[in-house]
Amino acid sequence: MLEWLFFLLPVAALSGWMMARRHYKRRYRPQDSAFSPEYFKGLNYLLNEQPDKAIDVFIGLLEVNSETVETHLALANLFRRRGETDRAIRIHQNLIARPTLSGQQRVQALVELGLDYMSAGVLDRAEQLFLELLQQSPPPSEAPRQLLRIYQQEKKWQQAIDMAKLIPADTKLNTDALIAQFYCELAEPLSKQDRQQAMTLLRQAYQYDPSCVRASLLEGKMLINAGHSRKAIKVLQQIEQQNHYYLSEALPLLQRCYEQSGQSAQFRGWLQQLLERHPQLTSARLLLTRLLQKQQGNQAAQQFLYRQLYQHPSVEGLHQLIQLGEDNHQVLIPLIKEVTTALIHKGDRYTCKNCGFSGRTMHWQCPGCSNWATIRPVEIHLSALEKLLEPSR
Secondary structure, three states, rough: HHHHHHHHHHHHHHHHHHHHHHHHHHOOOOOOOOOOOOHHHHHHHOOOOHHHEEEEEHHHHOOOOOHHHHHHHHHHHHHHHHHHHHHHHHHHHHHHOOOOOOOHHHHHHHHHHHHHHHHHHHEEEEEEEEHHHHOOOOOOOOHHHHHHHHHHOOOHHHHHHHHHHHOOOOOOOOOOHHHHHHHHHHHHHOOOOOOOHHHHHHHHHHHHOOOOHHHHHHHHHHHHHHHHHHHHHHHHHHHHHHHHHHHHHHHHHHHHHHHHOOHHHHHHHHHHHHHOOOOOHHHHHHHHHHHHHHHHHHHHHHHHHHHOOOOEEEEHHHHHHHHHHHOOOOOOHHHHHHHHHHHHOOOOOOEOOOOOOOOOOOOOEOOOOEEOOEEEEEEOOOHHHHHHOOOOO
């Protein structure tokens, strides 16, 4: 019996091990892969820089497994970001052709296809697609946004207004300020042809953005041309409350209004008060200097500007001070004047606060970042001389 017992012990151990192994396999056997071998074949093509073959494989997989829709959308977006919009369009078109797509997946694919057309510059197809998406209930939020982009590029301002009104107000996009700019775009060409209609459009601009400086400048110019100088003064002076950075654009118009209405002395007093409120406003300081020169002579203007430059130095102020005293120091003054003239010519008058674009012409829509009302007039202060003196690249 003892010999049999020693013989059965290893048999029992082996039997227990085999049963445990069978149970483990049954419990922890690998699940069938959700991806067919063709899927990995397509990935291999993609890694080997054979995107055309990869696309064919992935599109073929759609007929077998529609659960890979998100993967295909991601792949198409990758192609679009790389500039290969034709491949992205092909994937999205094949997705849309799938009858088994859910409604949400179909809308998502249509939106992505519209973005493909936008990226490819085929704006008419993109417009038609997004207009169709607007008929959905509810429409995807991307549809009015992209149509807004299209209508801005095509300068269809009324359609752009309609789309901006459809974008929810709680988004980061300030649609009210945009709509005001679009109304100004509509009003500007009418300012000399149909002033009444132009004024109606400007009132719409004020309704959406009471701080729209562009509307005030347009209205002021129209009032000046119509001979209503006093009304124009009131409109142009409100720019100080709207955005005082743009006062330099209004000052020449205000000077014209005050002179036409015979109020030059009042204008001088207003400029002095303006400088007390905004001491960094170099354009107002220079204009006041020219008025003093005209009314009291070079010496009075020179003394005023000399005192001002000690507190608020600027290249433009230094340049004007040199001009006022250019009859003195016949050798030194022309040389310094030549330097300041070069600095003023090299410096940019307008800069975008959003992207840093700079230039010598006022743009209400920045050519760099396409944002509206982000370009402001700038003064060339002496602290900026080091940058201006750097050689151009």
